Amino acid sequence: MTDTPTQLFIGGAWVDAGDGATMPVDDPATGEILCHVADAGAKDAKLAEDAAVQAQEEWARTAPRARSEILRRAHELILERTDELAHLMTSEMGKPLAEARGEVAYAAEFFRWFSEEAVRIDGGHGVLPDGRNRMLLSRRPVGPCLLITPWNFPLAMGTRKIGPAIAAGCTMILKPAPQTPLSSLALAAILKEAGLPDGVLNVVTTSRAGEVCEPLLRGGRIRKLSFTGSTQVGRLLLAQSAEAVVRTSMELGGNAPFVVFEDADLDKAVNGAMVAKMRNMGEACTAANRFFVHSSVAEEFGRRLAERMGALVVGPGTRDGVDVGPLIDRVGRAKVEELVADAVERGARVLVGGRTPEGPGCFYPPTVLTDVASDSRLMDTEIFGPVAAILTFDDEDEVIRRANDTPWGLVGYVFTEGLDRALSVSERLEVGMVGLNTGLVSNPAAPFGGVKQSGLGREGGRVGIDEFLEYQYVAMPVR
Ligand code: NAP
Numbered sequence: 001m002t003d004t005p006t007q008l009f010i011g012g013a014w015v016d017a018g019d020g021a022t023m024p025v026d027d028p029a030t031g032e033i034l035c036h037v038a039d040a041g042a043k044d045a046k047l048a049e050d051a052a053v054q055a056q057e058e059w060a061r062t063a064p065r066a067r068s069e070i071l072r073r074a075h076e077l078i079l080e081r082t083d084e085l086a087h088l089m090t091s092e093m094g095k096p097l098a099e100a101r102g103e104v105a106y107a108a109e110f111f112r113w114f115s116e117e118a119v120r121i122d123g124g125h126g127v128l129p130d131g132r133n134r135m136l137l138s139r140r141p142v143g144p145c146l147l148i149t150p151w152n153f154p155l156a157m158g159t160r161k162i163g164p165a166i167a168a169g170c171t172m173i174l175k176p177a178p179q180t181p182l183s184s185l186a187l188a189a190i191l192k193e194a195g196l197p198d199g200v201l202n203v204v205t206t207s208r209a210g211e212v213c214e215p216l217l218r219g220g221r222i223r224k225l226s227f228t229g230s231t232q233v234g235r236l237l238l239a240q241s242a243e244a245v246v247r248t249s250m251e252l253g254g255n256a257p258f259v260v261f262e263d264a265d266l267d268k269a270v271n272g273a274m275v276a277k278m279r280n281m282g283e284a285c286t287a288a289n290r291f292f293v294h295s296s297v298a299e300e301f302g303r304r305l306a307e308r309m310g311a312l313v314v315g316p317g318t319r320d321g322v323d324v325g326p327l328i329d330r331v332g333r334a335k336v337e338e339l340v341a342d343a344v345e346r347g348a349r350v351l352v353g354g355r356t357p358e359g360p361g362c363f364y365p366p367t368v369l370t371d372v373a374s375d376s377r378l379m380d381t382e383i384f385g386p387v388a389a390i391l392t393f394d395d396e397d398e399v400i401r402r403a404n405d406t407p408w409g410l411v412g413y414v415f416t417e418g419l420d421r422a423l424s425v426s427e428r429l430e431v432g433m434v435g436l437n438t439g440l441v442s443n444p445a446a447p448f449g450g451v452k453q454s455g456l457g458r459e460g461g462r463v464g465i466d467e468f469l470e471y472q473y474v475a476m477p478v479r
Contacts, residue, residue, distance in 0.1 A: 004088060006037040008044055008205065009188040011051035012198025018043045023178060023207045028094040028326040029316035029361045037181045040206040042215055045173070048202035052144040052171040053221050055199030060141045060169040062197075064119045067166055071115035073194035078108040078159075078187075085186060089154050090317040092180045094325040094362070095280055097317055107155040109444040110460065114163035117465045121168070127478060136474040141169035142247055143223030145468065146216050148175045148209075148237070150229045151328055152283045154183035160448075160459045161226045162187070162201060168468035170224065173202045175213060177229075179328055181205035213237070220244040224468065227251065228285075230382075231408070231453045249457035249467045251285070251449060253382050254410030257403035258288035258439075259425065261396075262296045264415035268437050270304045273388065275439030276413050278312070278366065281324055282386040283332070285454075286411045286433075286441060289383055292399050295392040302370045302390050306351035309366035309388065316361065326362040327385055333362045336385035339378040343389060346373040353386070380406060396425070404430045410450035411441055432458070 006022075007014040021039040026032065040048075078085065086100035095103070124137035145165050149157040158174060165172050176184035188203045206212045216222045217240040225241050227234055228251040241248050258276055260269045276288035293301045317325035327333045333356070340354055353367030367387040372378070378389050393399040403412060412429040414436055416422050426434040432450040433441045442448060447461035457467050 004035075004182050005185040005189055006035055006182075008038045008040055008048070009185065009201070009203040010044070010048045011202065012192065017041060018047075023205070025092055025182060026179070026329070027091055028328055029318070031360050031362075034091055035182075037185070037205045039208070040204045040212055041208060042211050045204055045212040045216055048173045048204050049144070049216055049219070049221060051199040051202050052173055055171045055197060056141075056144050059171050059197060059200050062169065064121060064169075067169060068115040068118035070191070070195050071111045071118065071163060071166055074191050074196075075108045075111035075115065077190045077194055078104060078111065081190070085155060085183065087318070088186055089180070089183050090325070092182050093151060093154055094317050094328060096322045096325050099280065100317070103153055103156050106442070106444070107153075107159040110156065110159040110163040113444040113460070114167040114465065117164070117462070118167035121465065121469065132478055134476040134478055136476065138472050138474075139469045140472055142468050142470050143170060144221060145170050145172040145224040145226060146175070146213065146222045147172055148213065148225070148227045148229065149177060149184070151177035151179040152280055152285075154180035155187060157228050158184050158187055160444075160464075161228075162191070164459075164465045164468050165226075166196070166200065168465050170468050171200045173204055173216065173222075175204050175206065175209065178205065178207045178209075214240055217241050217246055218243050222246060225249070226467065234455070249459070250455040251459060252410075252453060252455040253408060254285040254287070254450065254454055255289045255380065255382060255406045255408040256286060256411045256413065256431075257429070258291045258413040259399055259403060259415065260291070260293040260297060260301055261414075261416040261418070261421065262294040263417050263421070264297065265417055265437070266297060266301060266304065269301060269415040270308060272413060272415060272435065272437065272439035273305055274308055276435065277388050277439075278309075278324070278386060279440070281327060283328060283384050285382075287383070288388070288413055288439070290379055290403070291388055291390040292393050292403060293390055295394050298370070298390060298392045302351055302368060305388060305390075306368040309368050309386070310352040312366045314357070314363055314365055324366060324386060327364055328362065330362055332384060333364050336364050336383060336387060339376075339381060339383055340367060340369065340387055343369050343372050343376040343378055346376050348372045348376065348389070374402070396421070400425060400428050404428075407453040408450065409452035410454035411435065413439060
């Protein structure tokens with residue numbers, strides 16, 4: 001921890017908040033304070049904005065190959081420092097070290113992917129249909145960006161935005177979540193070491209998100225907002241972005257259905273459920289939230305899932321052999337407790353877990369609920385914890401209707417051995433992504449994102465860089 005930066009990163013320099021304010025970073029496994037980091041206010045945000053705006057023109061002119069090489073070097077540096085970064089992430093966020101190492105690799109891969117995309121930004125040239133005019137088409141960086149990230153994937157949510165912004169030639173201000181600022185500050189140090197010019201990336205850690213971000217969005221100099229977080233905050237930021245007509249990308253909440261048909265391979269379904277539910281202790285936007293299981297296999301599925309969930313080891317993420325770390329904080333855990341209590345009150349049976357352990361830290365045990373009533377609160381709330389809620393169904397049309405009966409549409413999981421059914425159900429689900437006989441969809445090479453109130457735009461894949469580029473068309477007469 002000693003050499004992890006704790007100051008703001010503005011214009012390539014490490015600086016304290018102007019008013020000297022700091023905020024604590026807690027270890028969710030113990031409740032103890034790990035360290036303090038700078039707590040920026042509106043004046044600091046303005047300095048970061050000045051730095052990003054000043055650096056924009058030159059950065060946009062930098063050769064794509066040079067931008068690509070910086071990302072490539074940063075990718076290598078991240079991988080070289082996997083252990084260090086994983087420990088840092090586990091200490092501030094709680095996830096077990098093995099998962100943190102997995103996230104470091106996933107996060108680094110966004111930099112490699114976008115280093116490859118930086119040199120493939122294309123344009124066009126042609127004669128228009130009237131034969132009298134030509135069109136020259138080029139793609140230019142959208143301009144200075146504000147990137148706002150959540151705490152659940154402290155490194156990967158940053159690289160998924162910073163990677164395409166660097167590749168496209170945009171400058172940026174990153175505002176990470178206050179629970180997990182250290183991973184973002186460590187990432188800024190790596191990018192500086194990789195040769196990123198001063199002012200291209202600025203990191204503003206703060207406990208005063210509204211005070212810091214609203215003036216940036218309304219001020220007219222920031223041209224793009226890329227936000228990952230809850231739908232509720234996303235809506236507010238969309239409204240704030242409207243004033244200066246800021247382009248937005250929104251990666252918002254989910255309420256994923258996990259559908260197990262009667263012809264599913266139950267081994268695959270249970271393995272898929274363990275990943276879709278338990279990755280990141282259930283604190284993932286892609287987490288399976290509603291398990292719809294055909295009534296003919298529901299008992300067997302529930303029994304097997306409860307057995308696997310009950311065998312998981314809960315404890316501090318830094319300890320060897322631990323599968324499930326603490327939840328992010330007491331507020332997050334209290335929400336999970338309330339959702340489980342509500343479901344049980346409405347008739348759900350607890351197959352395993354369901355009881356908060358005594359002692360320090362924000363631990364909650366892997367829990368399986370069955371016979372969950374459709375009007376339980378966890379049916380229309382992101383649980384964001386290690387709780388699998390099982391409901392049964394009998395008919396394909398019925399389960400599709402119930403799966404789609406939500407304002408969200410990020411991801412859905414479908415388990416069936418029938419090819420026709422697999423494809424037709426995938427097509428009918430109102431989601432941006434489908435896991436077909438798998439519980440994991442995230443991949444830097446695939447377009448990640450949702451429909452309905454789960455978001456706008458896509459991150460990753462070939463289209464990820466488009467969010468940071470604008471078209472310019474030049475008209476020219478044919479002589
Ligand atoms: P959150 O409360 O919406 O916060 C996300 C980020 O927004 C944090 O940095 C937060 O900082 C900031 N924020 C909150 N209010 C703000 C305001 N008025 N102005 C500017 N920034 C503001 O979400 P969370 O609890 O951290 O994360 C969990 C949510 O993220 C879940 O809904 C999850 O589904 C979603 N998520 C979505 C994806 C995806 O790709 N679709 C990926 C991961 C997570 P403060 O905490 O200081 O307010």
